[in-house]
Amino acid sequence: MSWHRRKQICLLGFMGSGKSTVGELLSRELRWPFIDLDAVIEAGQGVSIREIFARSGEAFFRQVERAALVEVLKTEPAVIALGGGTFAYEPNIELVRETGGATVWLDCALDILRQRCSILQNRPLFRDPESFANLLELRLPYYRLAEFRVATDGRSPAEVVDQILRLRIF
Ligand code: S3P
Numbered sequence: 001m002s003w004h005r006r007k008q009i010c011l012l013g014f015m016g017s018g019k020s021t022v023g024e025l026l027s028r029e030l031r032w033p034f035i036d037l038d039a040v041i042e043a044g045q046g047v048s049i050r051e052i053f054a055r056s057g058e059a060f061f062r063q064v065e066r067a068a069l070v071e072v073l074k075t076e077p078a079v080i081a082l083g084g085g086t087f088a089y090e091p092n093i094e095l096v097r098e099t100g101g102a103t104v105w106l107d108c109a110l111d112i113l114r115q116r117c118s119i120l121q122n123r124p125l126f127r128d129p130e131s132f133a134n135l136l137e138l139r140l141p142y143y144r145l146a147e148f149r150v151a152t153d154g155r156s157p158a159e160v161v162d163q164i165l166r167l168r169i170f
Helices: 019-030 037-045 049-072 090-099 110-119 129-143 157-165
Strands: 008-012 034-036 078-081 102-107 148-151
Touching: 008 019, 019 034, 019 078, 019 157, 034 037, 037 049, 037 078, 049 090, 110 129, 148 157
Parallel strands: 008 078, 008 102, 034 078, 102 148
Antiparallel strands: none
């Protein structure tokens, strides 16, 4: 993969880590399309992610997420913001790897994630601070499988973009 320039970047990380904000900014810098997987799912289903969870449960959401992932990975070039759980399922990890997109983990401290997610009401998996912390612990081993890690604590979205642009992806 190192011999040719990468044309797809998948941003991953926990809820509230800034995948969508950073992804949008990064796509402008690169002049590549930006795809937000959650937004694709909502558009496809015609309802919010919260509604999908409420009506059909998480298992159904994961099926829909997987199908949406297959579709969005066909776009190149693209900056793709995955959902917080997308890269925590082995088949999805394999799929992203097979496609050859660069994977960048936006690493963010629990306190900051919690603060951001407690303000917004749109995350069905943000139930209480304890289960939130537990879920992050469960996810970390998967996030660590990303090729690149960018520490976002204390950095503005523009600074995070700068960090990504310095990675040996391009
Ligand atoms: C999820 C994170 C959400 C969304 C869904 C499930 C998760 O995406 O895909 O609520 O499993 O962590 P964000 O990380 O963009 O909030």
